[in-house]
Amino acid sequence: MKNWQELERKYLFNNVERLPILMVKGQGARVWDENGKKYLDFVGGWAVCSLGHCHPVMIKALNKQSKILIQAGPHACTPPQLQLAELLVKTSCLDRVFFCNSGAEANEGAVKLARRYGKLKLSGAYEIITTFNSFHGRTLAMTAATGQPHYQDPYQPLPAGFKNVAYNDIDAIKSATTRDTCAVMLEPVQGEGGVNIPDEGYLKAARQWCNEKGILLILDEIQTGIGRLGTMFGYEQFGIEPDILTLAKGLGGGVPIGAFLAKEKCAVFAPGDHGSTFGSNPLMCATAIAVMKYIIKNDVAGNAMRGMACSVYGSQYLLEGLKKLQSKYPFINEVHGRGLLAVIEFKQEISNSVRMACLENGLLVNSVKPDAIRIMPPLTIGKQEIDEALGIFDKVFPKLKIQ
Ligand SMILES: Cc1ncc(COP(=O)(O)O)c(C=O)c1O
Numbered sequence: 001m002k003n004w005q006e007l008e009r010k011y012l013f014n015n016v017e018r019l020p021i022l023m024v025k026g027q028g029a030r031v032w033d034e035n036g037k038k039y040l041d042f043v044g045g046w047a048v049c050s051l052g053h054c055h056p057v058m059i060k061a062l063n064k065q066s067k068i069l070i071q072a073g074p075h076a077c078t079p080p081q082l083q084l085a086e087l088l089v090k091t092s093c094l095d096r097v098f099f100c101n102s103g104a105e106a107n108e109g110a111v112k113l114a115r116r117y118g119k120l121k122l123s124g125a126y127e128i129i130t131t132f133n134s135f136h137g138r139t140l141a142m143t144a145a146t147g148q149p150h151y152q153d154p155y156q157p158l159p160a161g162f163k164n165v166a167y168n169d170i171d172a173i174k175s176a177t178t179r180d181t182c183a184v185m186l187e188p189v190q191g192e193g194g195v196n197i198p199d200e201g202y203l204k205a206a207r208q209w210c211n212e213k214g215i216l217l218i219l220d221e222i223q224t225g226i227g228r229l230g231t232m233f234g235y236e237q238f239g240i241e242p243d244i245l246t247l248a249k250g251l252g253g254g255v256p257i258g259a260f261l262a263k264e265k266c267a268v269f270a271p272g273d274h275g276s277t278f279g280s281n282p283l284m285c286a287t288a289i290a291v292m293k294y295i296i297k298n299d300v301a302g303n304a305m306r307g308m309a310c311s312v313y314g315s316q317y318l319l320e321g322l323k324k325l326q327s328k329y330p331f332i333n334e335v336h337g338r339g340l341l342a343v344i345e346f347k348q349e350i351s352n353s354v355r356m357a358c359l360e361n362g363l364l365v366n367s368v369k370p371d372a373i374r375i376m377p378p379l380t381i382g383k384q385e386i387d388e389a390l391g392i393f394d395k396v397f398p399k400l401k402i403q
Pocket of ligand 1: 105135220222223248
């Protein structure tokens with residue numbers, strides 16, 4: 001496709017800075033551009049391709065289901081929908097499931113459920129406390145929930161009912177809580193905010209506060225869920241259970257599916273309260289079942305844990321490698337991560353140069369902040385791929401022009 005950049009300029013919105021490559025093929029942890037150049041993909045479809053690209057179990061599930069039933073609509077149940085709901089409930093601490101198409105939509109639904117709970121059980125309480133540097137999606141309400149002014153300012157006025165407070169600060173949650181508060185919504189580890197891991201005890205304290213006040217704890221595990229942090233759900237590592245949990249990204253391993261799950265006590269929707277035309281789409285549900293079953297059977301979450309260090313479970317492979325780079329290159333300020341979600345923080349705003357130099361050398365990484373590179377590869381990667389990525393960083397770093 002020779003004129004693809006012309007087509008991009010002419011037909012697509014200029015809403016994101018895209019890479020100067022046309023991605024045409026993916027297999028495992030690799031993708032290829034239109035010239036046949038191969039890249040090691042440590043972005044993984046934006047923390048989505050849990051099993052890598054075009055995994056055989058996904059292809060098989062998609063092929064099989066596409067010949068049986070592709071779409072049903074919200075008026076009928078389908079076997080993949082029911083089987084996936086059962087699998088999610090049996091794997092998690094939650095009781096009921098609603099399927100949708102994306103992360104933002106899952107969070108919207110979770111917030112609507114919390115507001116419904118507030119109306120019915122908390123004298124009309126409607127406010128949700130969220131945190132600075134969070135990311136909950138791009139709809140208007142989720143932009144209000146996302147505590148990052150640069151996402152919010154262009155779209156003011158935003159829907160009311162969200163209070164953004166400091167992350168990792170239980171007193172900030174406590175001070176913001178009023179009689180109008182129906183829920184606190186947190187990411188167990190902030191992903192888009194720069195891989196921010198809270199202090200031991202923060203999530204437990206938030207859980208305890210919600211219990212004390214009778215309000216709900218919503219965990220946005222759209223990025224951290226389904227193995228990314230080294231356990232099926234991130235909350236397992238923090239010794240708490242949410243009242244509502246949201247999922248997307250890795251759940252479908254590459255197909256668009258999201259979900260929110262709730263404990264029975266707050267599953268208060270009545271017929272007509274919420275819906276989605278494509279939610280529970282059997283093709284997506286059948287694929288997500290295949291992804292989840294593969295993850296469970298092959299302990300893929302355990303692979304994510306071994307692949308990278310985690311303060312709970314001890315030092316592991318990728319983070320050790322990143323730490324070695326940190327000790328070699330003084331312009332690296334800090335490296336940290338959990339499971340297969342990690343960040344390299346620099347002392348200067350050089351992340352875009354690093355991203356482009358890595359691209360040149362066959363590695364895709366994400367410039368999550370001007371001074372930080374985020375790594376979120378497929379959960380199935382092995383030692384050889386980690387070594388290769390570390391080798392590319394080691395090749396790229398000495399050539400950077402650092403002032
Ligand atoms: C924690 C979190 N919540 C919500 C979203 C939004 O998901 P989506 O882009 O599928 O709407 C993201 C996406 O990056 C996310 O990381």
